[in-house]
Amino acid sequence: MPSTMARKIWREHTVRTSSSGEDLLYVDLQLLHEVNTPQAFDRLRAAGRTVRRPELTLGTEDHNTPTIDIRRRIADPSGRRQSELMRANCAEFGIPLHRLGDPGQGIVHVIAPEQGLVRPGMTVVCCDSHTTTLGAFGALAFGIGASQVEHVLATQTLPMRPLKDLSVTVRGTLPAGVTAKDLVLALIAHIGTSGGQGHAIEYRGEAVEALSMEARMTLCNMSVEAGSRAGLVAPDATTFAYLRDRPGMPTGADWDEEVAYWASLRTDEDAVFDKEVTLDGSTLSPYVSWGTNPAQSVALDQCVPSADDFDTVEERAAATRALDYMDLKPGTAMRDIAVDTVFLGSCTNSRIEDLRAAADVLSGRRVADGVHMIIVPGSAAVRRQAVEEGLDAVFAAAGADFRAGAGCSMCAALNEDRLRPGQRAASTNNRNFEGRQGKGSRTHIVSPPVAAATAVAGRLAAPADL
Structure with missing residues (x-):
């Protein structure tokens, strides 16, 4: 029968199908980071199990990474403990790990493709929802939960219902x-x-x-x-x-x-x-989010919508709450919204092309007074390449803060990179939920060129506006 690409990959990795219709999938690669995996290793250890294919597993430290100075001690005690457990668990079970300071360290979804670990037709899992990134290669890649991490560690398989x-x-x-x-x-x-x-x-x-x-x-x-x-x-x-x-x-x-x-x-x-x-x-034209989920987005040349613009009771209620949280008035032009911070980074937009796009906009310009622009590379390799290409000099001349460490940074706000209550950011990350970038933070999701133009203008802007 004619088949979609996803079905082809799924079928080729199905070990067996249960009577309930659940498939057991073989997993080609499992990626780990320090935040969501300690409990999986605890359960593995308690059951007396080993890691079946440690060579098909890779760990990295990314979420709690200090970005100002990669050599700094992780400030948050819980984050520091997560990294300590990651190192101990990977050492005990023979799993390769990119620790802070390693040349291969970085955000898990950035380092896997740059190191040639993801190829078309593979199945890839990670205890992180944005593992979907790796589907760009024609791989079936998705996030899983902690109990599923344990299952893959022990068996190199995963029971799932077809998508x-x-x-x-x-x-x-x-x-x-x-x-x-x-x-x-x-x-x-x-x-x-x-x-x-x-x-x-x-x-x-x-x-x-x-x-x-x-x-x-x-x-x-x-x-x-x-x-x-x-x-x-x-x-x-x-x-x-x-x-x-x-x-x-x-x-x-x-x-x-x-x-x-x-x-x-x-x-x-x-x-x-x-x-x-x-x-x-x-x-299409440049888009920017106005609310507290990515669907609450409009073209940059439009205005903040009113709750009355939505069809259902649920949508109107969500819009009302979002407008209140974001402190926005309906009818306000998106380009009139001023920001305190601009963040260029995350697993969505921290690769070398993203940094180049921002540098093109910032070249010969300065970040506006009162705006803090933070640029965090997605991996140590991306940072090295940026320096080789002279992008660091462009960022410095523009007054942007190009960080030394690679990691998730302000996207997850699990390290010292976070907004204060009431601060507003234009951010290249993937989520704008309430408190995502710090308690009381207000996030507008944008592209790298819009982020750079916004930093220069001090308000939401596209490069063409400069």
């Missing part, structure tokens, strides 16, 4: 200045935070195919914000070019054989999706 398939086709060409971040915000505003619930999203169409690998990672990263369990892009020449020189890649005839398999993973022409969405990419 439905959602096709998101983006026709046309994205206009200049419109990024993958704007595209995914527009999609979530269109289908809502539950529009992809129970589905794996496959991103298709000319606009998606034209995206770079790093842009595709941004797109897939925020699939979970639409309620989806996974997001995928079919592997193509762009994918193969990115992977070609990554560590551990095959060469010669072995490379050709791998590429031939990867190319076969595309959705069959006659395959049927459970749900389909089509967007016209040529009509």
